[in-house]
Amino acid sequence: MEWLEMIVGPDDGTPTMAQFCARTVLLFFYGLACIRIAGRRTFSNLSPFDIVVAIIVGSNISRAMTGRVPFLPSLGSTLLLVVLHRLVAMATVRWNPLASFVKGCPMVLIRDGQIDERAMLRHDISTADLMEGLRMEQVCRIDDVALATIERGGKISVVPRKA
Known part of the structure; x- marks a missing residue:
């Protein structure tokens, strides 16, 4: 040594x-x-x-x-x-x-254009934060979202509605 x-x-x-x-x-x-x-x-x-x-x-x-x-x-x-x-x-x-x-669970924030206010409060996500997440996924309006989820890593994933 x-x-x-x-x-x-x-x-x-x-x-x-x-x-x-x-x-x-x-x-x-x-x-x-x-x-x-x-x-x-x-x-x-x-x-x-x-x-x-x-x-x-x-x-x-x-x-x-x-x-x-x-x-x-x-x-x-x-x-x-x-x-x-x-x-x-x-x-x-x-x-x-x-x-x-250890990792947490994903949680739905928007389903079929409807925001889950309780989920947003639980994860301390403001409407501005949600809109930022949508824009980063190339979605402009909440009505255009089939499903938005806050994933275990904190990222908001978005599935747009079919046209």
Whole structure:
């Protein structure tokens, strides 16, 4: 382990410039490995579950880079978090109650041109937010919507009425 401390420096926040650079290179590849382990969906279609993991991973890597925490324990805890994320993600594919708890459930906001006010209140969506979501799906009027749903990731998906 002495060789590692020679490369990355001490954990008291006083590494040399070369040791900070070595930490940066190691943590860059470590971060890439964590993303590969966690899977593509972790950093693409972000759910609240994925966002929390991404923030913690970034924070842990940042602190390890600046030498504010012990290097190897920080890497170990970050890897554990990523592996737990992956295991929970795999479990949510097989067990719907866990998926609903971790990822939430989609909710219909508009059905056949009728807004569900309770659903909008429950998800803190204003009429302006709803209209923005519709416009982003190339729909101008609520009457033109067969179905609008707030998906688990927070995006509003829209199925337009047939012409």
